[in-house]
Amino acid sequence: xxxxxxxxxxxxxxxxxxxxxxxxSPNGHLGFxxxxxxxxxxxxxxxxxxxxxxxxxxxxxxxxxxxxxxxSPYEWQYHDIEHxxxxxxxxxxxxxxxxxxxxxxxxxxxxxxxxxHEIAEKHGLAPFRLGYFxxxxxxxxxxxxxxxxxxxxxxxxxxxxxxxxVDATDRIVAVAGVHPYVELxxxxxxxIIGGRSSDSALFAAPALVRGYSEDLxxxxxxxxxxxxxxxEPYAGKETVLGxxxxxxxxxxxxxxxxxxxISSVAGHxxxxxxxPFEEYYAGGRLEMRDCKYExxxxxxxxxxxxxxIPADDLRVxxxxxxxxxxxxVGLVAIRDPYTISRIDExxxxxxNHVTEAFGKTGYEVYYSVFGKNGLMGEWEPVRTNPHExxxxxxxxxxxxxMAESVCMTAMRQxxxxxxxxxxxxxxxxxxxxxxxxQTKPACRWTxxxxxxxxxxxxxxxxxxxxxxxEIEEIAQ
Amino acid sequence: MxxxxxxxxxxxxxxxxxGVDRITFDVICRxxxxxxxxxRSNAISRSSICELFGVxxxxxxxxxxxxxxxxxxxxxxxxxxxxxxxxxxxxxSQQYGPLFDIQIPVPxxxxxxx
Numbered sequence: 364x365x366x367x368x369x370x371x372x373x374x375x376x377x378x379x380x381x382x383x384x385x386x387x388s389p390n391g392h393l394g395f396x397x398x399x400x401x402x403x404x405x406x407x408x409x410x411x412x413x414x415x416x417x418x419x420x421x422x423x424x425x426x427x428x429x430x431x432x433x434x435s436p437y438e439w440q441y442h443d444i445e446h447x448x449x450x451x452x453x454x455x456x457x458x459x460x461x462x463x464x465x466x467x468x469x470x471x472x473x474x475x476x477x478x479x480h481e482i483a484e485k486h487g488l489a490p491f492r493l494g495y496f497x498x499x500x501x502x503x504x505x506x507x508x509x510x511x512x513x514x515x516x517x518x519x520x521x522x523x524x525x526x527x528x529v530d531a532t533d534r535i536v537a538v539a540g541v542h543p544y545v546e547l548x549x550x551x552x553x554x555i556i557g558g559r560s561s562d563s564a565l566f567a568a569p570a571l572v573r574g575y576s577e578d579l580x581x582x583x584x585x586x587x588x589x590x591x592x593x594x595e596p597y598a599g600k601e602t603v604l605g606x607x608x609x610x611x612x613x614x615x616x617x618x619x620x621x622x623x624x625i626s627s628v629a630g631h632x633x634x635x636x637x638x639p640f641e642e643y644y645a646g647g648r649l650e651m652r653d654c655k656y657e658x659x660x661x662x663x664x665x666x667x668x669x670x671x672i673p674a675d676d677l678r679v680x681x682x683x684x685x686x687x688x689x690x691x692v693g694l695v696a697i698r699d700p701y702t703i704s705r706i707d708e709x710x711x712x713x714x715n716h717v718t719e720a721f722g723k724t725g726y727e728v729y730y731s732v733f734g735k736n737g738l739m740g741e742w743e744p745v746r747t748n749p750h751e752x753x754x755x756x757x758x759x760x761x762x763x764x765m766a767e768s769v770c771m772t773a774m775r776q777x778x779x780x781x782x783x784x785x786x787x788x789x790x791x792x793x794x795x796x797x798x799x800x801q802t803k804p805a806c807r808w809t810x811x812x813x814x815x816x817x818x819x820x821x822x823x824x825x826x827x828x829x830x831x832x833e834i835e836e837i838a839q
Numbered sequence: 840m841x842x843x844x845x846x847x848x849x850x851x852x853x854x855x856x857x858g859v860d861r862i863t864f865d866v867i868c869r870x871x872x873x874x875x876x877x878x879r880s881n882a883i884s885r886s887s888i889c890e891l892f893g894v895x896x897x898x899x900x901x902x903x904x905x906x907x908x909x910x911x912x913x914x915x916x917x918x919x920x921x922x923x924x925x926x927x928x929x930x931x932s933q934q935y936g937p938l939f940d941i942q943i944p945v946p947x948x949x950x951x952x953x
Contacts, residue, residue, distance in 0.1 A: 421859050424922020424929040519860040520900065520916050629907035630851070630867055637857040637901045637914035656907050682859075687924055729925045738928050740918055742892045744937045759924050807923040808859040 371405040374619055377663065379409070383608040384573050386566050387411040387617075390600055391589035393418035393443045393460060394435030399600045400446060402591075402618035406602040407450045409617070413569045414451050416443070417562040417588060418475070419462020421808075422635075425684035429533045429806035433464040433471055440464065444475065445482050448554065452488050459544060459555045459565045467536050467559025469497045475556045483830045490831035491554060494547030497824045498558030500535045500681060500814075508814065515681065515812045519637075524812050531685040532809040537822040538680040540645030541580075544568030546820065550827055558823065559682065561644050562588035570607045581649045582669035583607045585642065586614050586628060593631035594621040615663040622662040629656050645680070646819055647673040677819055683810025688727070689763040691770035693756045693799035695777050695792040702791055704748050705782050706732060709791065712780035717773050726760040727805070728773050754792075759805040770799040841947050845882075846939040848873050848951070854935040859921045861900055862931035863914040866938065869952045874909035882943050883911050891937050 370376070379385055387406040389398045393416045423434045433440070444460065451458035464471025476495050483491075506529055509515065515524035536559035545568045547555050557565070563584025570580040583605055586593055591601035594616035602617040614623050632651060633639030642649045650670040659665035697703055710730045717728050734752035736743035754777065758770030777792045785791065816822060846852060851867035866883060868874040877883060885902050889895060894915065902913040915934075919926040928934060 422856050422921070422930050424926075425859070425920070426922060519858050521860060626850075626867070626908055629905070630865075630910065633863075633865060633905050633908060633910060633912055635855050635857055635863065637861055637863050637912075639903065639905045639908070639910075639912060654907065690924065727924055731925075731927045738933050739936075740927075742894065742915075742918070742934065742937075744891055744893065755927070757924060805924040808920040811859050811920075 371408050372619060374662070375405045375617060376409060377615060379606060380608060383606045384570055384575060385409070385411045385604055385606040386569060386583070386587060387414045387602060387604055388416065388566070388587040388590045389414065389447065389602040390416050390443055391592060392420050394433070394440040394465065395420070396600050397439045398443045398446055398602070399618070402602040402616070403446060403450070406604050406617040407454065409604055410454060411456065411604060413457045413459065414447050415459040415565040415569070415587070416447060417461045417560065417565055419465055419467045419559055421682055423465055425806040425808045426803045428466045428468065428536065428682065429684035429686050430803060431466070431468050431470055431534055433466070433474075435465055440475070441478055444478050448479060448482050449486060451554070452491060457548060457553055457555065457569055459557070459569065461557035461560035461562065461565045463556055463558065467498055467557065468534060469499045469558070472497055472556055472558050479554060479556065480830055488831055490829050492552045492827060493554045493556070493830045494550060494552030494825065494827045495556040496539070496543040496547065496558055496826065498537045498539050498560070498822065500537050500822055502529050502532055502535065505529050505535065505681070505814075513815065515814050516678070518680070518811045518813060521811055524810065528809050532683040533685045535681055535683040535810060537814070538645065538682060539823055540564050540819060541568040541571060542645070542819040543823045543825060545572055546825060547827065548572045552827060554830070563644065566605065575607050575609065577647070577671035578669055579607055579612055581644065581671045582651065582654070582666060583612050585649060586612065586631065586666065589631065589634065591616060591618060591621060592634060593628050594618070594623045595627040596621065610667065612666045613659055613663050614666070623664040625656040625658055625664060628664040628666065646677060647671050677816050678813035679816055679819070679822055681810045681812050681814055683808070684806050685809045687805040687807055688759040688761050689766040690802045690805040691758045691767045691799045692802055693770050693774040694753060694795050695756065695774055696751065696753045696795055697792050698751050699785070699787050699791070700748070700750070701785060702782065702787070703752055706735065706752065708782060709777055709780040713773050713776040716776040717769060720772050721765070721769055726758065726765060726769050728759070728769055729757040730773070731755045757805070758799070763801060767799060767801070774799060840944045841949070842942040842944055843949070844939060845877075845941040845943055848877065848943055848945070852935050852938050854931055854933070856921055856931040857914055860917055861914050862917055862934050863912060864935055864938065866911045868909040871909055873952065874906070876945055876949070877911060877943055878904060880944050882941050887941070888913055891941070
């Protein structure tokens with residue numbers, strides 16, 4: 364394993380204050396791209412009290428959850444877990460990994476647990492306590508909840524959940540707050556692999572267990588969860604270190620070229636969120652309206668004033684996704700200025716042929732016109748005709764055979780579209796590739812909702828075991 | 840007064856998913872002076888966003904000024920939830936382009952902060 368042979372420069376090293384607790388954050392999404400190990404080992408030299416790293420995101424779309432796959436390469440996941448696990452065991456501090464394998468489904472938790480076992484064996488690690496928890500919820504559980512009059516409330520403009528939404532769902536995960544992490548830490552776990560979780564919970568939980576306030580612990584998690592995104596200049600996958608005390612939070616980067624500024628830390632507080640002043644977790648709301656950001660030293664920002672307001676009723680977020688159908692994709696390109704100026708008619712021609720062949724329902728077909736409004740659709744304000752366009756054609760249908768046929772029909776009929784004054788009569792479009800490709804199934808998010816619970820642990824199943832010991836027993 | 844395009848004033852202009860059903864847009868200035876210029880110009884407002892993106896006001900889920908970061912932030916409900924068939928921007932990371940050329944009135948002697 365690579366390790367930093369020499370101590371990092373004085374620029375990086377800050378003497379930790381007494382009566383504070385520090386957590387190293389090496390990666391905002393473990394597996395999406397590998398940890399940059401230089402700044403990671405600068406952080407390890409600083410002797411943090413824990414290492415925490417989330418591996419999940421719903422940014423990757425609904426396909427991984429609906430199909431129960433990971434969108435990240437196994438090798439990158441293994442790489443990061445290996446560095447984190449070895450460093451944490453060497454320092455004798457907790458290693459906390461949440462939302463295993465992008466989605467945090469049970470199969471991904473099992474995969475990360477297996478990786479931990481494999482690394483422990485490979486490096487002959489001394490026995491340690493491993494804790495893990497599942498956060499999948501079955502569609503039957505949700506159906507029963509609805510049948511008993513439970514209301515599963517829609518988030519972000521969604522309606523409350525209906526049975527039709529459940530029917531369209533293949534897989535659901537509940538998003539854990541701090542509770543399973545706190546419980547596993549209290550049970551003495553050295554390494555934790557979590558199912559789907561709020562990123563902040565991984566950092567807040569060890570601080571809470573050590574007696575720091577909820578007011579600061581949740582913001583501590585919030586500021587650290589995306590690692591180097593809270594520092595500047597922009598750099599991904601570099602490590603940052605956070606320190607929580609009873610009065611404040613300090614955050615500073617482990618990459619020499621970066622620094623934390625009021626602007627970078629405050630800017631991160633609003634990243635990927637609609638409201639920079641408050642954020643909801645299972646169990647309460649983080650209020651950031653009165654946060655005060657100060658430049659503590661050249662590279663460090665101090666934050667005070669966050670507050671956590673416990674919720675009167677406990678609600679846990681559910682993420683659900685379902686398969687819509689099999690999907691094929693094709694590409695065509697156009698350079699003829701006249702054809703480009705009448706592109707809507709060309710697409711209408713193609714769409715009519717698809718309807719004639721397959722009827723009006725039972726499949727979906729999409730044309731995205733890059734060069735015109737492929738990315739933004741009707742939000743695109745620019746209306747001028749480009750000199751060249753590319754159209755992606757998608758066919759979605761219950762079977763692969765039909766999806767391929769829908770996609771192929773739509774693509775080929777763009778070639779044959781009849782326009783009154785077309786000059787090019789040898790074919791209306793170019794085929795960069797005269798083929799269509801099967802992608803992963805087309806899926807969609809079916810649940811972005813919250814469910815009421817009596818106990819915050821209700822949807823999460825905890826497990827603990829000792830890693831290393833079984834191997835010794837076998838050896839004897 | 841003269842007019843300069845937003846991309847000359849703002850340090851950061853970005854868009855990104857805020858959950859699976861919304862996209863959030865951030866315009867972050869280098870300093871409070873520029874933030875104040877943009878804020879007072881009203882060039883980025885609920886109504887200017889509606890006009891630019893061709894949407895109704897109910898498409899905007901939030902519109903906030905975030906002073907600690909010298910930022911203006913607004914969030915739109917997505918046309919398709921992230922990654923659904925038909926969505927061509929799963930991360931919502933390329934929806935901010937039209938903001939670049941919003942014209943901001945500034946004093947004649949305005950220069951970008953170094």
